[in-house]
Amino acid sequence: MTAMVKAEGVHKSFGAVQVLKGIDLEVAPREVFCLIGPSGSGKSTFLRCINHLEKINSGRLYVDGELVGYRQKGDKLYELKDREVAAKRRDIGMVFQRFNLFPHMTAVENVMEAPVQVKGESKAVARERALKLLDRVGLSDKAGNYPSQLSGGQQQRVAIARALAMEPKLMLFDEPTSALDPELVGDVLDVMRGLAEDGTTMVALTHAMGFAREVGDSVVFMDDGVVVESGHPREVLTNPRHERTKSFLSKVL
Ligand SMILES: Nc1ncnc2c1ncn2[C@@H]1O[C@H](COP(=O)(O)OP(=O)(O)O)[C@@H](O)[C@H]1O
Ligand SMILES: [Mg+2]
Numbered sequence: 001m002t003a004m005v006k007a008e009g010v011h012k013s014f015g016a017v018q019v020l021k022g023i024d025l026e027v028a029p030r031e032v033f034c035l036i037g038p039s040g041s042g043k044s045t046f047l048r049c050i051n052h053l054e055k056i057n058s059g060r061l062y063v064d065g066e067l068v069g070y071r072q073k074g075d076k077l078y079e080l081k082d083r084e085v086a087a088k089r090r091d092i093g094m095v096f097q098r099f100n101l102f103p104h105m106t107a108v109e110n111v112m113e114a115p116v117q118v119k120g121e122s123k124a125v126a127r128e129r130a131l132k133l134l135d136r137v138g139l140s141d142k143a144g145n146y147p148s149q150l151s152g153g154q155q156q157r158v159a160i161a162r163a164l165a166m167e168p169k170l171m172l173f174d175e176p177t178s179a180l181d182p183e184l185v186g187d188v189l190d191v192m193r194g195l196a197e198d199g200t201t202m203v204a205l206t207h208a209m210g211f212a213r214e215v216g217d218s219v220v221f222m223d224d225g226v227v228v229e230s231g232h233p234r235e236v237l238t239n240p241r242h243e244r245t246k247s248f249l250s251k252v253l
Contacts, residue, residue, distance in 0.1 A: 002065040004029045004170055004201045005050060009059035012045055019045050021225035022059065027170075030199045034212040034233070037222035038248055043205045046222070047172050050203065051092045052085050063092065064169060090118060093163030093171045097179045099155040101147040107134060107158045108143040111165050118166070126165070133161035137191045153184030157191055164195075171195065173204040209253055213237050221245045 005027035012020035019042045027033045035043050048054040049061055052069040061068045069085055070077040080088070101110050111130035115121040134143050137157035147155050156176055163171060173192065177185040189211050196202065196215050206212055212219050213233045220230040221240070229236055229245045237253075240246045 001029065003027060003062065004031070004064055005033075005203065006062040007046075007059065008061075010046070010049065010056050010061055011058045012042070012049060012054060012056050019225050020049070020056070023222075023225075023227060025220060025227060025230065027201065027203060028217075029201055031201055031217045032196045032215050033201075033203045034216040034219045035203065035205045035222060036207075036209070036212065036219060036248070036252075037228075041222045042225045043222055044174050047094075047174050047203065047205060050170075050172060051089050051094060063088070090166055091169050093166060093168035095156070095159050095163050095171070095173045095176050097175045099147075099152075099159040101155055101158055101162070103147050106144050106146055107139060107150065107161075110147070110158055111161045114162065115165050130161070130165060133164050134158070136164075136194070137161045138187065151184055152180045153187050156180065156184075156188050160188075160191055160195075169201065171200055171202045173202060173206070175205050175207065178207055207252060209237060209249075221248065223248070 003026045007023045007025050010020050010023040023046060037043055045054060049056050050063065050068065055069065069080055071080060102113065105113065108127060108130045111133055112123065112126040115126040115129065116123055131140065131143060134140050137160055139154060139157055142150060142154060150158065177188050180188065185208065189208055192211065193215050216233045218230060219233045219236040221228045221236060223244050229240060229242050236245065237249065240249060
């Protein structure tokens with residue numbers, strides 16, 4: 001079976017600062033893959049490399065069997081054109097800590113926007129799907145609300161619906177609950193749990209250890225640009241083998 005994400009020796013520097021120091025990992029289709037680690041360890045950078053918002057310096061990164069951002073001919077790599085990168089990025093949904101909804105559009109318009117603008121879908125078809133997706137994230141009664149009329153947790157659920165509207169084969173979450181008031185976190189995690197049950201392939205950076213333990217198929221602990229330890233959530237979160245993992249978990253649990 002082709003991995004949904006495969007990283008081989010991925011290195012990334014910003015100037016002289018090496019942020020990713022050889023990341024190897026594999027995410028299987030339908031897997032919920034949770035990436036944890038201290039702030040500054042390179043988690044967001046790695047996530048951004050997956051959809052080519054950042055270029056890697058060396059190594060190989062594949063999504064669904066295809067190189068991210070490049071075409072390989074013989075031993076040589078050729079960078080894809082912006083248009084080709086954009087086309088591939090459409091298959092990858094991304095949800096950020098800050099939801100970045102369009103403020104002048106209602107919830108349903110936010111969710112319809114990309115299918116209409118990018119895929120050229122008819123508004124009627126896009127609206128119908130958008131309403132179904134808003135229902136799926138528990139917001140069917142908020143379709144006509146503007147972002148300013150929604151709580152942070154509701155905005156984040158609209159952002160998830162918006163990402164799903166492009167029918168991505170992979171969903172990336174960069175700490176989707178860390179900007180939310182504690183009482184709003186649960187609803188967003190419930191939506192992610194529902195996606196997991198439906199077989200959505202997800203890579204989630206999260207501080208929500210309960211979510212990682214209950215929903216995750218694997219947990220990877222990253223520190224200082226390397227994968228320190230990975231495995232089933234039960235092993236990594238309950239019986240960590242490495243001191244660095246133990247020390248991190250003792251601070252967050
Ligand atoms: N665009 C950038 N330019 C320079 N340094 C960056 C950039 N993005 C991230 N970094 C640095 O890379 C390191 C890892 O950051 P990041 O991937 O955001 O970590 P994490 O998500 O684990 O907190 C940090 O030291 C950060 O300052
Ligand atoms: Mg980050």
